[in-house]
Amino acid sequence: MVKPGPQGGDPKPRVAILISGRGSNMVALIKAAKVDGFPAEIAVVISNRTDAAGLALAAAEGIQTVTIESKSFGKDRAAFETVLQSALQKHRIGLICLAGFMRLFTAEFVQAWYGKMLNIHPSLLPSFPGLDPHAQALNAGVKVSGATVHFVTPETDAGPIVMQGVVEVRDDDTPETLSTRILSIEHQIYPNALRLLASGKLRLDGAICRVSGDADSAGTLIAPRPTSG
Numbered sequence: 486m487v488k489p490g491p492q493g494g495d496p497k498p499r500v501a502i503l504i505s506g507r508g509s510n511m512v513a514l515i516k517a518a519k520v521d522g523f524p525a526e527i528a529v530v531i532s533n534r535t536d537a538a539g540l541a542l543a544a545a546e547g548i549q550t551v552t553i554e555s556k557s558f559g560k561d562r563a564a565f566e567t568v569l570q571s572a573l574q575k576h577r578i579g580l581i582c583l584a585g586f587m588r589l590f591t592a593e594f595v596q597a598w599y600g601k602m603l604n605i606h607p608s609l610l611p612s613f614p615g616l617d618p619h620a621q622a623l624n625a626g627v628k629v630s631g632a633t634v635h636f637v638t639p640e641t642d643a644g645p646i647v648m649q650g651v652v653e654v655r656d657d658d659t660p661e662t663l664s665t666r667i668l669s670i671e672h673q674i675y676p677n678a679l680r681l682l683a684s685g686k687l688r689l690d691g692a693i694c695r696v697s698g699d700a701d702s703a704g705t706l707i708a709p710r711p712t713s714g
């Protein structure tokens with residue numbers, strides 16, 4: 486059993502949020518971390534695109550932003566990561582949250598940050614990884630879907646699952662309506678997953694992530710709701 490993230494006695498971990506676009510999960514993380522007692526500090530937001538709308542939102546929240554335009558690196562992922570790594574070091578980053586970051590990493594970078602880098606994906610992984618997860622869910626006819634926070638591994642949208650949130654899928658859903666419902670769950674689970682990691686409550690048991698002191702829950706979720714008669 487391996488304890489990921491900060492170790493006992495470490496100071497409050499400094500977090501970098503990596504974005505490529507809108508930044509709504511980024512804002513949820515920033516707002517949660519501003520509340521007294523949150524066990525991590527959002528130190529910097531890094532975008533790989535100059536036109537990411539989230540950059541202005543981060544600045545409005547008083548968070549330092551850095552842009553490392555990845556397009557100019559072409560397919561040279563390692564060269565991009567060298568620049569990224571030096572920005573992470575400069576800001577003394579201990580944990581990374583990917584929040585709509587649309588660039589793949591090399592296996593080396595992922596290994597170096599294993600246990601310290603989270604991602605969020607808008608489906609109940611391992612179902613519907615990759616592109617268009619909402620359309621994938623609708624095409625499969627599932628009755629519930631949701632979002633997953635997981636540790637990042639070299640395989641896309643895989644890695645030990647930290648937390649999931651579930652929403653019902655309605656008969657008249659479109660990818661847009663489903664995505665809106667899932668996004669509000671994303672904004673709840675991502676800060677909570679970061680809280681668990683930063684407060685040392687997670688344990689990695691091979692490919693399985695376990696949580697100490699699991700909160701009580703109803704234990705079941707059924708959709709559509711059963712009707713009598």
Ligand code: GRF
Nearest residue numbers: 507508509510585605606607
């Ligand atoms: C979210 O749906 C997230 O799950 C996925 O990309 C989207 C990013 O949205 N990885 P936002 O930029 O956080 O608003």
